[in-house]
Structure formats: structure tokens, C-alpha cells
Amino acid sequence: MKRGHAIFLGLLLTVSSVGVWAVYTVSQIRVRDLLVEKESGKLDLTAENLAAFYKPLAKNIEFLSSHSKVQQALIDSSVLPELAEELKLIANAAQDYDQIRLLDLSGRERLRINRPGNNESIVEDAALLQDKSNRDYFQFAMKLSPDEIYLSPLDLNQENGQIERPFKQVIRCAKRVFSPSGEPIGIVVTNYRDNDFLPDASARTTEPHTMLLSNDGSFLQGPDFYPKFASLVESPSPNRFGDFFPQAWQAIEGSSENGETRTARGVFLWRDITPKVDAAVDGEAMYLVALIPNETLNEGWGQQWLVGLVIPLAGVWLLIGIVAYEVVRRDEQRRLAEQQQLVASELAQQADELRRSNRELEQFAFVASHDLQEPLRKISTFGELLKTEHGREISGDAEQYLDIITDSSNRMRALIEDLLEYSCIDSQGKALSAVDSQAAFEDSLGNIAHRIDETAAEILATTSLPTVWGDSQQMTQLFQNLILNSMKYCKKKPRIRVTAVLEEGFWHFQVADNGIGIKPEYSELVFQVFKRLHTRSEYSGTGIGLAICKRIVERSGGKIWVECGEEEGSVFHFTIPCVA
Ligand code: ADP
Numbered sequence: 001m002k003r004g005h006a007i008f009l010g011l012l013l014t015v016s017s018v019g020v021w022a023v024y025t026v027s028q029i030r031v032r033d034l035l036v037e038k039e040s041g042k043l044d045l046t047a048e049n050l051a052a053f054y055k056p057l058a059k060n061i062e063f064l065s066s067h068s069k070v071q072q073a074l075i076d077s078s079v080l081p082e083l084a085e086e087l088k089l090i091a092n093a094a095q096d097y098d099q100i101r102l103l104d105l106s107g108r109e110r111l112r113i114n115r116p117g118n119n120e121s122i123v124e125d126a127a128l129l130q131d132k133s134n135r136d137y138f139q140f141a142m143k144l145s146p147d148e149i150y151l152s153p154l155d156l157n158q159e160n161g162q163i164e165r166p167f168k169q170v171i172r173c174a175k176r177v178f179s180p181s182g183e184p185i186g187i188v189v190t191n192y193r194d195n196d197f198l199p200d201a202s203a204r205t206t207e208p209h210t211m212l213l214s215n216d217g218s219f220l221q222g223p224d225f226y227p228k229f230a231s232l233v234e235s236p237s238p239n240r241f242g243d244f245f246p247q248a249w250q251a252i253e254g255s256s257e258n259g260e261t262r263t264a265r266g267v268f269l270w271r272d273i274t275p276k277v278d279a280a281v282d283g284e285a286m287y288l289v290a291l292i293p294n295e296t297l298n299e300g301w302g303q304q305w306l307v308g309l310v311i312p313l314a315g316v317w318l319l320i321g322i323v324a325y326e327v328v329r330r331d332e333q334r335r336l337a338e339q340q341q342l343v344a345s346e347l348a349q350q351a352d353e354l355r356r357s358n359r360e361l362e363q364f365a366f367v368a369s370h371d372l373q374e375p376l377r378k379i380s381t382f383g384e385l386l387k388t389e390h391g392r393e394i395s396g397d398a399e400q401y402l403d404i405i406t407d408s409s410n411r412m413r414a415l416i417e418d419l420l421e422y423s424c425i426d427s428q429g430k431a432l433s434a435v436d437s438q439a440a441f442e443d444s445l446g447n448i449a450h451r452i453d454e455t456a457a458e459i460l461a462t463t464s465l466p467t468v469w470g471d472s473q474q475m476t477q478l479f480q481n482l483i484l485n486s487m488k489y490c491k492k493k494p495r496i497r498v499t500a501v502l503e504e505g506f507w508h509f510q511v512a513d514n515g516i517g518i519k520p521e522y523s524e525l526v527f528q529v530f531k532r533l534h535t536r537s538e539y540s541g542t543g544i545g546l547a548i549c550k551r552i553v554e555r556s557g558g559k560i561w562v563e564c565g566e567e568e569g570s571v572f573h574f575t576i577p578c579v580a
Pocket of ligand 1: 485486487489513515516517518526531532533534540541542543544545546547570
């Protein structure tokens, strides 16, 4: 891979990683914001419901405090029974009423209507009426101006100074009652019960959850694992919001505004829901608080991490891998092609040089053999002359020496002639063409007819021989050399069979004889120049005949080899291309 490619890929990786990371982070922050927005909306809705709940309570208490019978009853107790009947009807009509009571200025109950559950209201027995002067709602109410209404936060019901068990959650409203002449004469108090402002709060645990807090941080409503009404009942610590979430409580406590704070635990949202009905209200602070824990805020981070970062990164890496692989592969291919070209041109150069040196060698052999023949001929001619003209004067050893000289020069001439023939195969041969091998075979028999007669050899082609791609003269020479050998290396009447079959674009010839055979270990040696397996006294020859055969076959693109005959003798095989 080139340096430029590497830098480009590195930049691509870095830019894409940073880009993916940025997009992912921004989208993750947006998801969190949306979650906070959604919870905030839910909180607003709950706060609105709560405010809507308080509104009719204020209207009711206003009606009761200005009701003439209520005023009369606080002045004249004989009106009480009649008022009681009317209040019973009022209590029955509205679902959430728990109690309606009249207190005189000393805090003593003058009348109480109880509504147990949703059953018929009943008038409390006069003997069971209580003194409520020490209750905070009485004390608050006594301080109200004529138009003001007291609305309590969510509270627990108490009877005879004791918190009623099981807890009964109530909300109280109180207003002072004045005589027609404007004298304060008492207080009317209404209790409303079972106010489940956060109906699903107890079920919500790890999810974002909502809680209702009093002004001192006591849990009024919320999930079950928070102890409720800590300021009223003895509950073991931690029991208030501030104990659980000190950081968040610091931000919420005393705040009269809505807010949001992020802590190590998660995001807290709150609404100040101090009961207010127009301006004429005196209520104690209550807070509606929602917690969105970090687990929820970070939910999906893992999956999104995978989707948002790992998968795109893996994709980028894969892309880089593919590009790098492709670049490396192309580099490699180019390098290989260059190498191949180099090798091919080196080979072509070597072949050229080989051809040139072969040509030179052939020329040298040709010239040398040709020039050597002349002095040899003279030696042999003059040897013969010496013998015929001075034969009588020469005797004994001298005559024998003369014979050896003549014989050796003849033999040398034969060797040179063969060498000359061998060296001329390529240079003097004709261009390859279609050759009738049957004709070449017959020509060869004609050339050596006297030898065939001498040996009484039986030679035949068992199939008609085909047309092949070669040199006609050399084909004749090829048959001739092989048949002469078959007759020479045979101790009985020679029997020679020639066949040819077509095999994959080549004609496969066989020349089989019944001669002395060739051992397999010499099957390659016999095709080398001047290699012979016998002495001249056993069989005459120069050892070049088969080398010439090999060169002829190879010139036309074929091969030659020898095998032992099935029963006796040798089988010479050679292949010559068929005519295309
Ligand atoms: P040579 O002039 O000796 O015949 P060749 O090259 O023709 O030379 O043969 C090489 C050697 O191969 C021979 O010396 C001989 O030993 C052996 N040879 C060749 N043809 C035959 C054959 N048909 N049968 C047995 N031996 C053979």
C-alpha cells in the first residue's frame, strides 16, 4: 500500500469515527432531553389536576361559612338538628367528603357529620364531640382574615388526639363563620379523604417516579419504599426526602418555583404545589417531585453504543480492510506481471543466445567435419596406393600397420560423416510440412534393400502409416536408422513390425524387433552421441544413429523412447504431430 493511500485511509477512519461519535453523542443528549421533557409534562399535568381538586373545596367551604343556618346554629344550638339533616344531604352528595364539623371559638365541636367510606352520612353523638382547640388547623383558621380560607396539605386523620389507623389521608378546609352583625362566632371545617393524587406512584420503582412532599420533606405519597408522613408518625431514619437525596433537597427546600436539578442519582424535576385558590388562601407548602434515575437516562446507551458507534466503526474498518486488500492485491498483481515480463524477456534473451551458439556450433561442426574429410581421404587413398603399388616390398609388421592406418582413417571418416549428418539436422533440414510416413517408410526400405536381402529380414507395417507433420527426408532417415539397428542387433532372422496410432494430436509410432533387446537402465543412455553398449568387434557402428533419431523427432515436436519387447527384442516408440 502506498503512503498516500495509508494517510487517506487513516484520515477517513479518524473523520468518520469523530463524525459518528459526534452524531451519536448529540442524538443521545437529545434522547435524554426528550425524556426529561416528557416527565416534566406529566408533572405539570399532575400539578394541574391537584390545583383543580382544590378549587371546588374552596367553593364548598365558602358556601358553608356563609350559610345562614350555620351561622344560626353557632348562636342557637336548637337549630343544630335541622342543620345536621341538611349537612348530611350535602355530605352524601359529594363523593370525597369525610367529615363536616362546626367549632365554636373555644375549639369545641358543636356538630360533626361523619361519612364512613361512601356510606350514608351520620350525625355524631353529642357525647362524642371533641375539643379541637390544640389542632393546628384550628389555630391556623383562627388567624384567618374574614375572606381567607385555610387549605391543608395532605394530612392524616386524627381522632381524640390519636392518628387513626390504618392511615386515613385527608385534606382539610377551614373558614371562619361570622354572625350577621359581623361578630366571629366559630369555624366550619371540611375533611376530604382518599386523595390519591399519584395513583400509580407505589408501583413505580426503578422507572422515573413521582412523589408528593410536605414542606419539611416528609413523603406524603410516592413509591412504597419511602416511609410516609415522617413528621406525624415515628418512622426510623432515613425517612425524609432530604435523607435520601440531600443534594436535590437543598435545591428544592424553600423554593417557591418550579425547577430541575441534576445530581449523581439522576435528574430531579419539581413543582411547588402549595394549595392556592385565588389569593384568599393560606396553605402549607407541598412539592411534587419526579426523579428520572440515571439508569433510565442511560437506558439504551449500550445498544445505541453498538448501533451508533461499533457497527459504523466496524463498517469503516471493513471498508478499509477491503480497500487495503484491493490495493495490496493490485500491487501484488502488478509486481507479479513485472516479474513475469522480466523472466520472459530474460528467457527470450537466453533462447536467442542459445540459438546463436547452437548455430555457431553447428557451423563449426560442419566446417570442421568437412575440412577434416580432405586430409583423411588422402591418408586413406595414399594408404591404399601404398598397399597396391608397393605391396610386395612391404611385409610383416609394416603391412599390418598399414592396414591399421587405413582402417582407422576409414573409421574416422565414418565418424565424421555421422557427426556432419548430426550437426546438419536443424540447419540443413527442410521446413516442416505434411509428410506421408508410409512413403517415407517404403523409401527407407528401398535405401537399405541390400541389407534386408543379406539378413533376409521380415519387415512390415501392420497398419497403413499416416500423414504427419515433419520433414520427409528426415522421416525416411528415422525409419532407416531404427530398422538398420533392429537388423544389426539381432542374432536370428530379423522380424520387424511398424505401427502407428493417433493419441491426443500426435501419431504414436512403434518399431518392434526380435533382437537382443536393451536393458531398462540403458534406455536413456543409448540416445546420447557416441554412446554404445557393445564393442566394435561385437557390433560395428559409431554410436550416433539413435542420437540422430532423437534430434529428428524432437525437431518436429515429438518424443522418442525405448522399452523392452513383450517377449523379446526392443520396441522403439516415437511421436510425431498429426497434421492440424
Ligand atoms: P550404433 O552405431 O552403435 O548402432 P546407435 O546410436 O544406433 O549406435 O545405437 C546405440 C546403441 O544402442 C547400440 O550400440 C546398441 O548397443 C543399442 N541398440 C540400438 N538399437 C538397438 C536394437 N534395435 N536392439 C538392441 N540394441 C540396440
